[in-house]
Amino acid sequence: MADQFSTALDIASIARNAIELASDKQAQNIVLLDVKDISSFTDYMIMLSGSSTRQVQSLGNDIAEKIKKDGLHLHHQEGSSNSGWVLLDFGDIVVNVFSEEQRNFYKLEEVWRTGRELVRIQ
Structure with a gap:
């Protein structure tokens, strides 16, 4: 599923960079799953939580900017x-x-439980 200008390793590194940023920004319960063997639409799934509406928005904005900068x-x-x-x-x-x-409520980790957990940061 990798973009034509990126390799699988590059994509994994971008995902890891995103979760490092999330951790630095005090996100909670960060999970990175490799779902490429079970998903037809993505290779990696990141799930994380914010403690307030403001933090959810800030995390979304900051992670989006980081991943865009990474290509x-x-x-x-x-x-x-x-x-x-x-x-x-x-x-x-x-x-x-x-x-x-x-x-x-949504329990997405249960939906993707057959994915390979690469990182979990509580």
């Missing part, structure tokens, strides 16, 4: 901090920034 194009964005879930679709990487309440 991927934002194909689509869904949701808002007010809804408690911001989804950033970069094709090869999908980022889900949740409020804790929405994360517990």
